[in-house]
Amino acid sequence: MRLIVARCEVVYSGRLSAVLPEALRLLMLKDDGSVMVHADSGGYKPQNWMTPPTVIEEEPGLMVVRKRAGASEDRLEIRIAEVVSDVTHDMGEAAALEKHGVERELQELLADRPESCGEGLRLVRREWPTDIGPVDLMCRDDGDGFVAVEIKRVGTIEAVEQLTRYLERICAEPGLAHCRGVLAAQTVKPQARALAEARGIACVTVDLALLRGEREPDLTLFAA
Numbered sequence: 001m002r003l004i005v006a007r008c009e010v011v012y013s014g015r016l017s018a019v020l021p022e023a024l025r026l027l028m029l030k031d032d033g034s035v036m037v038h039a040d041s042g043g044y045k046p047q048n049w050m051t052p053p054t055v056i057e058e059e060p061g062l063m064v065v066r067k068r069a070g071a072s073e074d075r076l077e078i079r080i081a082e083v084v085s086d087v088t089h090d091m092g093e094a095a096a097l098e099k100h101g102v103e104r105e106l107q108e109l110l111a112d113r114p115e116s117c118g119e120g121l122r123l124v125r126r127e128w129p130t131d132i133g134p135v136d137l138m139c140r141d142d143g144d145g146f147v148a149v150e151i152k153r154v155g156t157i158e159a160v161e162q163l164t165r166y167l168e169r170i171c172a173e174p175g176l177a178h179c180r181g182v183l184a185a186q187t188v189k190p191q192a193r194a195l196a197e198a199r200g201i202a203c204v205t206v207d208l209a210l211l212r213g214e215r216e217p218d219l220t221l222f223a224a
Helices: 101-112 157-171 190-198 208-212
Strands: 002-013 017-029 035-038 048-050 055-059 062-069 072-088 122-128 135-140 146-155 180-188 202-205
Touching (some): 048 072, 101 180, 101 208, 135 157, 146 190, 157 180, 157 190, 180 190
Parallel strands (some): 146 180, 180 202
Antiparallel strands (some): 002 072, 035 048, 055 062, 062 072, 122 135, 135 146
């Protein structure tokens, strides 16, 4: 991981345009291609960022981060006036985040009943590996297409971003170019659902009590 403290201006162009005026900021460049621009305020969220895969180009006083976004390109130009610190740390091999509690139980139950994530789904493998971490379930649908399922207790924008990154990696693999995504959660935030729909990701709400067999499915009445 590379950490740069610099006085810089940041210009983003792509699906929209944004400018951060010149100020002292922390630039975080991770080995997976993530780039984040932090200020000494605003909590844990970066002021601007780029998710992998990215291409980073450098020349004196300028760093350009590029990412393909469909037919267009997202571009982050970091115009550096002064570098205060520039250090690189070897973080070693990172162990994958292990799910605990409700999320672990949901994964186990949905692996046994993948059709709860979508009609006709059947399990291929749990913890399908990618170079940035495993997606919870890999399934196939009625048409034999691949479906990557990410499982959360609460579906948030961050969960959609995480699944998006997994799909970018998975779709680059031979034979998986048309893999689609499903976010399965007990509840899904409205903003997360809107972002998921815009990216072609399906959202499914799952009932833990129903999966455990603690209650019967609700009956649906049909008019004659």
